[in-house]
Amino acid sequence: MLSNFFFFVLAHVFIFSLRNSEYVCCFYTPKVCCTKLFHLRESNDASSYSEGRERYMQEKKMKQLKLKAENKVVKQLRITPRIGANDLLIKINSAKQFLLRRHRVKFILTLKGREYTNVENVKKIFAKISEELKSYGNSESMRQNGNVVSQLFNLKAKRKNESSLGGGAAGGKEGGIK
Template sequence: MNRQIKSPQVFLIDHENNKLGLTDTYDALQLAESVELDLVVVSQGADAPVAKILNYGKLQYQQKKRQSQSARPTVKEVRLRPNIGVSDYQLSIDKAVQWLTKGDSVKFLIRLRGREHQYRDRAAEMLDRIANDLSQVGKIQTLDKRALVIQVIPA
């Protein structure tokens, strides 16, 4: 970057993405300073490095943002009731399969209301059914039958 560039000449790309060709490093620095930007080596070439005139702080910010965005695993959440219809259940399973193949993990929550608490065994059976249906595309990370939660990660 700027004065740290050791090469006597660089292939220069200006701030408007115009290729200016092989240029002396000193002249490239003067041009960068005239538009109040930085001269940054983008890649090391065999003959001369490729340098670009740009805002270095903005470049660092974008790289950091891109890196944190790609490294963040996402957890998708699906809330179900124990007396869900067959087609609605199948729709949520299909959506979970899409998410798992994309690389996201899926968390299923079964909510009980009122008298549904008397039939906790039906909700536990539903958790087992979810585990069986998703066993082909993912593996179970957590299965908590007491809290009625199952988390599946991509296989």
């Protein structure tokens, strides 16, 4: 009975302060009895407040830098060589929206059966895609890996005088006067 009470007491964490001291004693132990002493710091003075605030601001800046440095999300759009013209335009429009949201876009074209022999059709499809997206993003070269052909698009770096939709003073489909 006494041993059960002893283990119950040892299983919990007790914190008590020593008299006339700034030290606190902690007992941690389900099985092994150990004690740790650590110093409690009073944080009433203004210097510790400013140090804490500076540390908080520095951590906040580091988090923002990490978010900027992280790899962007790659959105994948799957197509086939038999895709219709309107379906391809829908895929291109969704790719434009992804690029405007600062995502990378990867078009994946899967070849099946005799579609390997008709390489010109694949090149035409990717040429149309890259022509439609050239005002929104930069394209990398086509890559073929087995029966999968892919092309990756990154957002173009904006210039200071350029608007986000590509319209503006130069005129364009979105921003021009009709």
